Amino acid sequence: MTTATPSAIPMARSWHDDDDLRAVEAVLVSGVLTGGPVVEAFEAGVARFLGAEQAVAVNSGTAALELALRASGVGPGDEVIVPTFTYIASAAAVAAVGATPVLVDIRPDQPTVDPAAVDAAVGPRTVAVIAVHLYGHPAETGSIAAVATRRGILVIDDAAQAFGAVDAGRMVGSTGTACLSFHASKHLSTGEGGMVVTDDAAFADRLRRGRDHGTVGAYLHASLGSNHRLSATSAAIGTVQVGRQQAWLARRRAVAAQLGAGLPQVAIPPRAGAEPSWMSFPLRIGPRRDMVLDALRHGGIDARSYYPRTLHEQPGLEGVARRMPAPVAARAARELLCLPCHPHLSDEDVERVIGVVASAVASG
Numbered sequence: 377m378t379t380a381t382p383s384a385i386p387m388a389r390s391w392h393d394d395d396d397l398r399a400v401e402a403v404l405v406s407g408v409l410t411g412g413p414v415v416e417a418f419e420a421g422v423a424r425f426l427g428a429e430q431a432v433a434v435n436s437g438t439a440a441l442e443l444a445l446r447a448s449g450v451g452p453g454d455e456v457i458v459p460t461f462t463y464i465a466s467a468a469a470v471a472a473v474g475a476t477p478v479l480v481d482i483r484p485d486q487p488t489v490d491p492a493a494v495d496a497a498v499g500p501r502t503v504a505v506i507a508v509h510l511y512g513h514p515a516e517t518g519s520i521a522a523v524a525t526r527r528g529i530l531v532i533d534d535a536a537q538a539f540g541a542v543d544a545g546r547m548v549g550s551t552g553t554a555c556l557s558f559h560a561s562k563h564l565s566t567g568e569g570g571m572v573v574t575d576d577a578a579f580a581d582r583l584r585r586g587r588d589h590g591t592v593g594a595y596l597h598a599s600l601g602s603n604h605r606l607s608a609t610s611a612a613i614g615t616v617q618v619g620r621q622q623a624w625l626a627r628r629r630a631v632a633a634q635l636g637a638g639l640p641q642v643a644i645p646p647r648a649g650a651e652p653s654w655m656s657f658p659l660r661i662g663p664r665r666d667m668v669l670d671a672l673r674h675g676g677i678d679a680r681s682y683y684p685r686t687l688h689e690q691p692g693l694e695g696v697a698r699r700m701p702a703p704v705a706a707r708a709a710r711e712l713l714c715l716p717c718h719p720h721l722s723d724e725d726v727e728r729v730i731g732v733v734a735s736a737v738a739s740g
């Protein structure tokens with residue numbers, strides 16, 4: 377007798393079909409492989425979806441952050457507050473423009489930045505805060521905006537993991553400035569890619585110049601920048617993917633509801649007023665986190681520790697960042713794990729995930 381091995385459940389799935397193929401083919405046949413109407417159509421599609429006024433496509437989420445900082449005038453001598461519990465790009469972009477990342481703690485009940493910690497970290501050189509919406513959980517946008525207004529600093533949303541997240545009835549990116557990633561692991565995948573969405577037309581013009589070596593005319597460069605242009609083939613895939621987001625977000629939310637109902641002791645409930653877009657589903661396991669991760673992997677389930685160390689502990693930021701106390705984040709790095717929560721999971725997949733977590737937690 378043979379026992380069927382359960383199929384692997386990936387953390388994310390970049391999903392494409394004939395529509396994507398036809399869109400890429402049309403670009404190849406057109407001969408316009410960068411810039412042009414296909415990139416503009418993608419920008420318009422994302423702006424429409426998020427309720428943003430302006431959108432500027434670039435070639436990664438990291439580039440989006442870097443450009444948004446540069447176009448805001450952030451540079452050497454400035455400090456930018458960043459939660460220490462995030463992907464390295466949130467702080468690396470600050471360092472890339474010559475400013476100093478100031479690493480602060482997260483909330484005890486959420487994986488997102490603590491507005492009180494932001495307030496406490498503001499110093500004479502602070503010019504901005506990067507609000508990271510981790511796992512698709514919106515950071516506390518209202519309180520962060522209140523601190524920022526009172527302290528006279530800018531807010532830039534790092535929505536790389538949060539396409540379609542809603543806080544207090546507003547889609548992240550519909551106001552202010554937000555940076556998106558279209559990496560293969562994200563909600564909307566073009567392989568690599570990113571975008572800055574903003575409600576400020578003059579700022580969007582600076583971003584457009586910034587993504588293209590400060591170009592203001594034929595071989596005329598008003599400022600120094602870099603090449604952050606998105607290819608038209610990626611943009612063509614992106615436009616097809618935008619059309620799927622509504623249905624996929626609904627499915628992500630249904631998967632999250634099923635996971636939350638099945639794992640009530642370890643799930644992290646969203647803050648009141650927040651509607652996460654669930655890039656992944658975080659659990660607070662406690663000291664046995666690595667044992668539960670091993671059980672999931674053994675069961676063919678690609679769960680992850682996002683992130684096993686805070687930015688305080690990243691060697692690459694040694695001597696680069698200013699570190700504020702962050703005991704809550706340090707604990708989260710030891711105790712949290714993330715489950716897959718994407719639209720390509722069946723109800724049976726989700727039950728399997730719940731079963732493995734529940735029995736690992738019970739056996740610990």
Ligand SMILES: Cc1ncc(COP(=O)(O)O)c(C=O)c1O
Pocket residue numbers: 436437438439462463465466508534536537556557558559568569570
């Ligand atoms: C929170 C966060 N910010 C920024 C980025 C950077 O995006 P990209 O990988 O497209 O450069 C990522 C990517 O994973 C991310 O998770």
